[in-house]
Amino acid sequence: MPLPHEILFKTLADPTRRAIFERLCREGDQTVGALTAHAGISQPAVSKHLGVLKRAGLVKDRHEGRLTHYSAELGALDPLVGWAKEMTGFWQNRFDDLEDLLKRMDQ
């Protein structure tokens, strides 16, 4: 099983897929048909993207008769932000180490 941020980066790297996700974030609940109408690609292509988004935990679906509604899954982006903070944190730690070193040299 890959780390959480791994699948997120791969999934959100595709512009079309990210656009679908953004639309779900901005406008909330949407049917596949509505998403297809704005995506500029075929319905099967949209369905495939939604499948990928769902497997990444970025989206959840709701069945209502013959319609399928999709909505953005909240908090799914957390690992991504966490990873970014971790990276900048490493830098901060090195900065702290440098400060410690300078402090010790000062004595």
Added chain:
Amino acid sequence: MPLPHEILFKTLADPTRRAIFERLCREGDQTVGALTAHAGISQPAVSKHLGVLKRAGLVKDRHEGRLTHYSAELGALDPLVGWAKEMTGFWQNRFDDLEDLLKRMDQ
């Protein structure tokens, strides 16, 4: 010119490239040779990845004789975090709208 987060997602989607960037964040300045020693791929492959990272603004290089040192560029991840916050923000706004609606209905 693409949006800032666009290139970041594409660049960081590759595991090898992300590993190189993580190493630079964790351990700071590194030569191409040192990075190659830990990457498990050939030196040209590493150089190509470093080129991509550099064009994305995630990394900067420093020439010292025949060696080239690379280091992580701070703040390059900001647009990524910004985008994530924006997405969750949209959801928050919809939540606020719902609260407003309910408030208005209550009167």
Added chain:
DNA sequence: CAATTCAATAACTCGCTGGCTATGGGTTTA
């Protein structure tokens, strides 16, 4: 100056994936 080392570029191969069309299963409508 010859040999060696470091890194970048060139040229190529190959697997992955995002797009398509065709089809099928399930649901509503006439």
Added chain:
DNA sequence: TAAACCCATAGCCAGCGAGTTATTGAATTG
């Protein structure tokens, strides 16, 4: 129940990109 509609799956194709080896340029070493 026949027809139309919504969405998912299957199967196929083309382009991209990550890897390779070969080569070159530049800098250090002997």
